[in-house]
Amino acid sequence: MDNPVGRRRVLAGAGAAFLLSALEGCGPGILKTGRADASAPRLQPSLQLPPLHASPDRITRITVCTRPFRAEGPRLDLEQIGTKTIVHNYGHGGSGWSLSWGSSSIAVQKAMATGARDIAVIGCGALGLTSGLLLQRAGAQVTIYAKDLPPNVRSSLATGVWSPDSRICLEEHATPSFNALWERMARHSFQTYQTLLGLPGDPVEFIDYYGVSDDAGADDKTAASPPADERPAFADLKRKLIGDLIPNSEEFAPGSHPFGARYLKRYTMMMFNLSAYARLLISDFLANGGKIEIAEFRTPADFAALRQATLINATGYGARALFGDESVIPVRGQLARMIPQPDIHYGLDYKDVSFVPRRDGLVFQVVGEDDYYGYNDATTAPDRAEAEHAVNTIAGLYNS
Numbered sequence: 001m002d003n004p005v006g007r008r009r010v011l012a013g014a015g016a017a018f019l020l021s022a023l024e025g026c027g028p029g030i031l032k033t034g035r036a037d038a039s040a041p042r043l044q045p046s047l048q049l050p051p052l053h054a055s056p057d058r059i060t061r062i063t064v065c066t067r068p069f070r071a072e073g074p075r076l077d078l079e080q081i082g083t084k085t086i087v088h089n090y091g092h093g094g095s096g097w098s099l100s101w102g103s104s105s106i107a108v109q110k111a112m113a114t115g116a117r118d119i120a121v122i123g124c125g126a127l128g129l130t131s132g133l134l135l136q137r138a139g140a141q142v143t144i145y146a147k148d149l150p151p152n153v154r155s156s157l158a159t160g161v162w163s164p165d166s167r168i169c170l171e172e173h174a175t176p177s178f179n180a181l182w183e184r185m186a187r188h189s190f191q192t193y194q195t196l197l198g199l200p201g202d203p204v205e206f207i208d209y210y211g212v213s214d215d216a217g218a219d220d221k222t223a224a225s226p227p228a229d230e231r232p233a234f235a236d237l238k239r240k241l242i243g244d245l246i247p248n249s250e251e252f253a254p255g256s257h258p259f260g261a262r263y264l265k266r267y268t269m270m271m272f273n274l275s276a277y278a279r280l281l282i283s284d285f286l287a288n289g290g291k292i293e294i295a296e297f298r299t300p301a302d303f304a305a306l307r308q309a310t311l312i313n314a315t316g317y318g319a320r321a322l323f324g325d326e327s328v329i330p331v332r333g334q335l336a337r338m339i340p341q342p343d344i345h346y347g348l349d350y351k352d353v354s355f356v357p358r359r360d361g362l363v364f365q366v367v368g369e370d371d372y373y374g375y376n377d378a379t380t381a382p383d384r385a386e387a388e389h390a391v392n393t394i395a396g397l398y399n400s
């Protein structure tokens with residue numbers, strides 16, 4: 001999402017009222033309690049979904065990655081280091097893919113304003129690739145220097161959904177000027193993603209995503225999830241600032257869908273098939289005459305060896321070590337990848353586990369109760385038990 005989700009409790013009363021009115025129209029086979037009446041003929045549920053073959057033996061890979069979270073939001077300022085002008089473009093938390101086009105367009109404007117036309121980009125993840133492409137479109141000659149390339153960058157280990165306010169900053173830093181910047185980045189990115197729909201390999205597509213709950217007091221899957229304790233809340237910006245870009249959700253009463261006596265809410269979500277998408281970005285960058293060089297910088301002083309005077313720094317979590325920027329906090333996230341199933345075009349969220357139907361491998365993830373899940377945890381060892389728990393939780397929906 002990152003966490004496609006985030007969740008916020010809504011009033012149980014509203015869900016309960018909806019349930020009653022929905023059940024009244026259900027006819028035989030469904031009791032008002034939401035339980036099936038065994039004596040009545042079984043009704044065909046109104047929502048039908050092809051079943052998912054979810055089981056731990058189908059897991060192909062478990063990956064762990066650290067989101068580059070900064071309490072004050074991404075860093076986009078200019079820094080002069082020796083003879084080099086550095087435009088920073090890092091620290092996008094769980095929203096790096098989602099905000100990439102908008103954030104990189106701001107970094108590119110700043111880099112072009114230096115007057116340079118031969119520009120270096122450090123990093124080849126979501127932010128480096130979009131910076132490189134947008135620099136080319138602005139008329140610059142670009143070389144990307146990076147230690148690792150996709151699929152061996154952190155960006156390649158993301159969930160792959162449009163989640164522009166996922167762990168993007170703390171609420172206390174969501175000032176009017178930050179909100180205006182974020183809205184600009186989110187709207188720009190959203191519009192750019194519309195130009196990438198319908199391409200071979202489906203780098204970008206829209207999916208249905210179902211929030212499944214055992215009680216009527218369902219969570220809102222499109223809002224940030226505030227911590228239950230005293231820790232400061234993460235900013236919750238989507239509904240407030242770009243609500244017009246978010247399609248309405250729809251509710252399904254127990255018995256009107258394949259998951260028994262549970263409550264369902266359907267959302268529409270943009271999804272990125274990251275293997276195809278990253279390849280598209282790289283091949284477009286190379287086709288436009290861009291160059292990619294493998295290079296590792298141990299300190300900013302190493303930039304002196306580059307011929308370019310203007311650099312965009314898109315090193316993501318790597319900026320913490322490279323620039324000694326301890327404001328970059330790791331937020332651990334683990335994905336269990338499973339053999340793709342081409343007929344599955346819907347995602348699910350149940351009991352703090354998310355499932356996303358990526359074409360390049362089904363993605364299961366424990367997202368936790370709130371956005372502090374994985375906070376300040378830089379460990380990257382895969383946890384097989386967590387992966388199996390994620391898969392079994394979603395599999396359990398099909399056995400009831």
Ligand SMILES: Cc1cc2nc3c(=O)[nH]c(=O)nc-3n(C[C@H](O)[C@H](O)[C@H](O)COP(=O)(O)OP(=O)(O)OC[C@H]3O[C@@H](n4cnc5c(N)ncnc54)[C@H](O)[C@@H]3O)c2cc1C
Pocket residue numbers: 001002003064065066067068089090091092093094095096097098099122123124125126127128145146147148149153154155156157158159160161162163164295296297298314315316317318319322331332333334335
């Ligand atoms: C589990 C998980 C799920 C996520 N899901 C989503 C999602 O669904 N949607 C979303 O929008 N975001 C999501 N994110 C967040 C997203 O992955 C990040 O915000 C994004 O990847 C950051 O991209 P980046 O380009 O800044 O960094 P990276 O992808 O880390 O790229 C950094 C680049 O810089 C290079 N580099 C770093 N240091 C050096 C150095 N010293 N010298 C040379 N090169 C260097 C690296 O090799 C790499 O090429 C998720 C994150 C996690 C962990």
